[in-house]
Amino acid sequence: MSPLLWSLIAVPLGSGGLLACSGSRGDRYATAVGTAVMAVTLITGVSVVVARPEASFPFFAGMGLSLMVDGLSAILIVTVVAITSVVLLYAVSELGARESRARFTGLMLLFAGAMLTTVTASNLPTLLMGWEVMGAASWALIGFWWRDSERSVSANIAFLTTRAADLGLYLAAGAALAGGSGSLALGTLPDVSQGWLELVTAGIVVAALGKSAQLPFHFWLSRAMSGPSAVSALLHSATMVAAGGYLLLRSEALLAASGWGEPVVAWTGVFTAFVLGLVAVAQRDLKQLLAASTSAQLGFVVLAAGVGSLTGGTVQLVAHAATKSALFLVAGAWLIALGTKDLRELRGAARRYRGIGVAFTLAAASLAGIPPLSLWVAKDEVLAAALAQAPALYAVGTVAALLSTVYTVKAALLVWRPAPDRAEVTLDRERVGTRRVSPLAESASWVLAGGAALLGVLGIPSLAHSLDVFLGPEADPSPALWQLVVSTVATLLVAGSVRWWAEWRIPTPLLGYRGWQEWLGVEGAVRILLVRPVLVAARTLAAFDDRVLDRLVSAVPVAALWLARLVGRRVESWLDGSIGALTGGVGLLGSLARRPQTGQLHQYYVQAVVALALLAVLVVLG
Known part of the structure; x- marks a missing residue:
């Protein structure tokens, strides 16, 4: 089964590289090639998930490249391949006739292959290769419209910020070698000698926090919104930012061995969820709101890694991927149709295009934590583990979860409100709208929104227990009945309050602070x-x-x-x-x-x- 595992990453990487370099000659075949490659990758992914093989290849003396499929990587493989396939189908409707479909599709396949390398890597050299290719591909995708100087600058800022954090992986690799881990296997990192163990932990934590856009690295995610909506839907749901959360979940034993890694990661995650929740509430741009919520929701994954909740973090990661990709696809479809992504100008967008409007609402309800949808289940799993560790973490995490209700209900209310008089005058601010939504975009948004809703079945006790067994021997603490009741009641009360606040337009001085809209001004600092x-x-x-x-x-x-x-x-x-x-x-x-x-x-x-x-x-x- 080793050749099958190698082909899982070789097929998208090889075909993506060839397609990206084919120039205009490949534009005619780009969509067909991309679809065929993802179909083959999906079949291969399912096969390796069932077989769970391991593979290795000699690289340096005493050190090789190695891949492995276990419970955690199996779930991420299916998630990455499924969402990449849907997003690639949607991208057909977003790219113009004169834009290089071959370059775009090739870069997307390269990115997906790099993410698959990352989630199957079982040692640091293999992880570093996937990590580096992913960073380079993200830079090229964010700056896809490179003739626009502002977009190029945004791509550079996003790349340099994550690149600075990526140096932590090199620090971790060097410290692991010095500390006695000759193979650099991820499973042996907790056994590194004291002194070097702290450096290994610090390097892994910094690299993961940078990639998952946690404080203080969060501002690069705002810049990443300059890319096409399909890029945002992929990079900021199942890949890129998810890679940082995945690495922390994979390194949970290392965090525990260091002594200080778990509390630092847990508090960084919950603080990011709270602060970026406030940033999301203050946004007037739909894509910026979704970007801020991405940092906030990944904060719950980071929190899960810090409190040892492998099941809760995994469910949060997968549910967030389906939910956020659906929301980004709908935001992109509205941008193409109406030429704007300003929430004040999108009033009535859901009424005008009811198909994707309903899909947006369903995904938004999941993001808001409305029961019994997926992110309600995931957040309660994570918060139950946080309560077992420290009540303060649970309290801050609960407030952060309620903030997600505020900004998603706010967005949903605005797009369903009746359009103002002379609404056409305020449209086409960013591009000339087509005034139509393609059937592909509507179908893709419904598939992903349906996934965001149906993943809530993971909260059923029997399925939750099976997932615990699938991921590892240690079961996560399940939320008590009173926790489920409290979160449900609090979420519904906050949702009703947001509607009342929006109807009466009550000013909130705290959210009037300009720094919230500018992502705390960290980029300027x-x-x-x-x-x-x-x-x-x-x-x-x-x-x-x-x-x-x-x-x-x-x-x-x-x-x-x-x-x-x-x-x-x-x-x-x-x-x-x-x-x-x-x-x-x-x-x-x-x-x-x-x-x-x-x-x-x-x-x-x-x-x-x-x-x-x-x-x-x-x-x-x-």
Whole structure:
């Protein structure tokens, strides 16, 4: 079964890469190829879920690439493949005739393959490969309309923010190697020696929080809304942000072994759910509201990892994927039809297009936690585990859950309210609307909204117990009857209050704070506190390099040339003169030495007498 497991990721990755590089020649076949690839991947995924194989491949000495399918990854495989298939069908109705369908479909397949690699990876090298490809593909998809400079900037900000957090995985890998985990298997990370264990935990936590858009990394998700709606429906439901929550659920044993990982993760998750819930309530843009709610809902998954609720976190992850993908698809369909995603201008949109309006309402009711829909079940599972750990976590989590009721009921009420007079004047603010919703978009939204509703059956005790057994040996604490009653009553009361608040238009000073709409202004703070100092330091170092180091380096050859000229003018002429004088003197001495050499015998006798006389004088004097 190993070839089958490798093909699960190789088919979408390989076909996606070829399709993305095919250019305009592949546009004609993109939809058919994408559909066929996802059909094959779905069949393969079901097969590996049933067989649960393991596979490995040599990579480095003593370390290889390895894949594994267990209960958690099996559920995520089915979720990723199913939602990607539906979203790809919807994307046909969103892309224009002149847009590259081959590039878009190829990137979506690459992204799905990378996510499948991530959820089946059983060691850090394999996880890092899937993680990196997923980040690169997300950047390309968010900036798909790259000719728009603002969208390109948004893609860069989203990529750089998550990329900074991704460095935590490299820290974790290095610390795991230093701590004795030679294979870097995820299952052996809790056994790393003390000291290194803290670094491994910190790296995993930072990478996961960044990818799942938790505080303080949450602001990249707002920028990610610049991509096509199909991208938002996939990246921000079953993939990308879900990868961070999945990694924390997968690393629950590591968090427990560190001692501090569980409380830090739990409080980060519940605080994100609360704060981003307030951000979502304040939004006037439908996609921004859904994006903020994505961070908030993933906060419950992070909370589940922090309190050890594997079942609750998994159900939350899957239910959120179905619910949020449906909502994003409907938001995209309204944007195509009406040319706007401003909630004030979308009044009457559900009445105008009742098919997707009902689907939107059903998915919104699930997101609001209305019983017996899926997210009501999931949140209560997570909150029951939180109550067993710390009542304070349960209290904050309950308030965060009620905030989700506020912003989803608010959105649903606005789209069902009668359209104002001269409503056509306020439309087409962002693009020229087509004034129609394609049957594909309506069918896709209904499939996903139906999934969001039907997943509530996981709350049935017998099914919940079976899911516990499927995921692992330890069962999660189930919510008590009084918890279910309290959450139901509180949710219905808050939903009614929101309707009353909307009808009477009661001002809320807290939500008038501009920072809520700007996602707490964290992006601006990061620019001021981090980006600008780094850029200033970079410019200062560049100026130092140009004005000091470069001049010093340039001064070396200049000084050498000056010395060469000096030597040429002064030293070399003196040396030439000295050598000339020496050779002249030698020549003079030579000529003088030649004069006695006359060849006449009597002159040689005279020279010998003179020499002997001088010698005699020296002997006498000595």
